Amino acid sequence: MAKLLRPEYLYTAAQVREIDRQAVELEGIPAGTLMARAGEATLALLRTLWPRARRPVAVCGSGNNGGDGYVLARRAKEAGLAPLVLAVGRPDQGAARAAFEACAQAGVEIRDFDRGVPDDADAIVDALLGTGLTRDVGGAHLAAIAAINRAARPVLAVDVPSGLNADTGGVMGAGVRADATMTFIGAKVGLYTGAGPELAGRIYLDDLDVPDAVYAATTPAARRIAFEWLATLFRPRARHGHKGDYGRVLVVGGGETMPGAARLCGEAACRAGAGLVTVAAHPSSVAAVAAARAELIVHGVAQPADLAPLVRAADVIAIGPGLGRDVWAQRLFGAVLDARRPLVVDADALNLLAAELQERADWILTPHPGEAARLLDCAAREVQADRMGATRALAGRFGGVVVLKGAGTLVAGNAKDPIALCDRGNPGMASGGMGDLLTGVLAGLAAQGMGLYEAACAGVWAHAAAGDDAARGGEAGLLASDLLPYLRARLHSLHVDGLPPSR
Incomplete structure (x- = not known):
């Protein structure tokens, strides 16, 4: 039947x-x-x-x-x-x-x-x-x-x-x-x-x-990303745990006139459960980021030397939200690549990567079709015509884990991991800041010790499912920040026994 x-x-x-x-x-x-x-x-x-x-x-x-x-x-x-x-x-x-x-x-x-x-x-x-x-x-x-x-x-x-x-x-x-x-x-x-x-x-x-x-x-x-599988990756938190047990995320972004993306990314990392989240932003963006979310630790970074102590303290670095492509951004991007920390790479950092191709195992790349096209030196319509093929090509060329965003987001890791597909999400999520939110979620999960492939699958699912929850009030006009309370609830459902909300 x-x-x-x-x-x-x-x-x-x-x-x-x-x-x-x-x-x-x-x-x-x-x-x-x-x-x-x-x-x-x-x-x-x-x-x-x-x-x-x-x-x-x-x-x-x-x-x-x-x-x-x-x-x-x-x-x-x-x-x-x-x-x-x-x-x-x-x-x-x-x-x-x-x-x-x-x-x-x-x-x-x-x-x-x-x-x-x-x-x-x-x-x-x-x-x-x-x-x-x-x-x-x-x-x-x-x-x-x-x-x-x-x-x-x-x-x-x-x-x-x-x-x-x-x-x-x-x-x-x-x-x-x-x-x-x-x-x-x-x-x-x-x-x-x-x-x-x-x-x-x-x-x-x-x-x-x-x-x-x-x-x-x-x-x-x-493999479809399913709650039943993801729930096996999570455990309830220990009663005696403290913030140092749950990882330190460093967000590098927030260039001149672009503080919002870094703030959304940092808050999403917090909501994903990271113990401490620091944002390294352009000095002109510090006040805006700090005022929007008091729990974020915000540092003004004028040059790569200012970034060094923050990098040393980080377990995972998320780079790209609001970064820009100017000289400041290029220098910080180079310093982060040299730091040899696990990375989540998004937005302008992907565009910088397209001009400086590298391969490594310890990063998650999160392109939308346009960014994927630049990384593969092809047209976005070619990416969309064969999303599975494009995801495999990106993973083969750049290593690590690749998240190709869009309808039916795909996650590819190494050869032993099947390509994973997320069938959640909705058109209302086609709005500014959604990708910044996802980057923060992935970094927050990875900082807590989850493998990069597993963190990518869990983060993509939670982000998309939260988007569906938030869209019950209508898809048009959906804001990235609308997802935050639902995101927390979706991740909580993976940490505890029982069924997820509105499965």
Whole structure:
């Protein structure tokens, strides 16, 4: 039965095809049986989501995705509904051809797609392209996608919305905007990153009764960052603990006219549980930072020599928020790199790094797509077209841990750590200061002794989940500082036994 899930493991299309192949060849499950299960499960979901729909219109391609649609249409007819199939090509072999013939024999109305979806459609089933897409859509497929999007009817996508790259979350020229997606056997990475969350709507997974043993031979492409896993990384604080036990964070930033970013970063490190947080800022920014948050220790730093004693006292350094790119910033950036302390590198520090490429194991880099593009010497659209590939490339080039921010934030560490994906967060978080907040959270967790990869995963999740909590009052106008009380609550839920708030 389909479940609305946040699955732990995510797969590429090729990996799911391999699991499918093993189910057929090693477990003896006929391909037609898997297709029948897929079509029947999709119909069951459609009737659950839209129980009053009497005239479902399935837009079917010529491949196995279309075969699932033909099964659905036949079963809908047998259930007393009035389905219509709009065919973009006809299947000519295999299980899909058999599904087409059975659909026709059952008396389902099948038309060649010409211009659009009829006005009497109650719901649309997108069974056009599926996961096998390798180039931009065109011709009749492009016209069909446009017609589905124009129809203003509920849309249920089969496996993935047509036009969405199942591996990267990129849009292959155009994509169906679905209200829900029924995916099969394994959840595809592309549904959860890039354009995937916007196109897929609510995601449901049905394993089609493939035995668990079939999955054992395939290493998932990514792991979703889940509360249950993160909670194993945290322990309640000792009753006799003191501030020295919980780490010292140094924030280097707050250049001239930019005190706010460093203050947000420092406060987030405090809220993440760091014992002591110091901000090293330009002398002109000291008063603004100190006045905004009394718990921060603020030092004016005019030159690298002023930074030296602060660096020696730090367990982790966060550099970048409000740093700027002037001579002052460049000198401080060089001094921090020479200090050989674990780092969280963000904002302008990433732009400085792009001009002075280095590799090291003891840092977390936190680029958004534009900064990632500068680090990889490519265009931001190339990063967004293959976020998984870009994350791997950044980790390979710079070492350490990479956090590629955006819809479906990705975390990559060394080869033994799976790429982790965060499916929390919302568009309201596209506002100034959110990245500074995340940098402080990561530094605060790392300062308490957590490994950099684990700190990155936990910090990304807590930051995004807090953003969702804060957005309950509306996404537009959401401020970075609005997250702070929710951030503390989310991290607290990881420290104690019990369930997280509003899971």
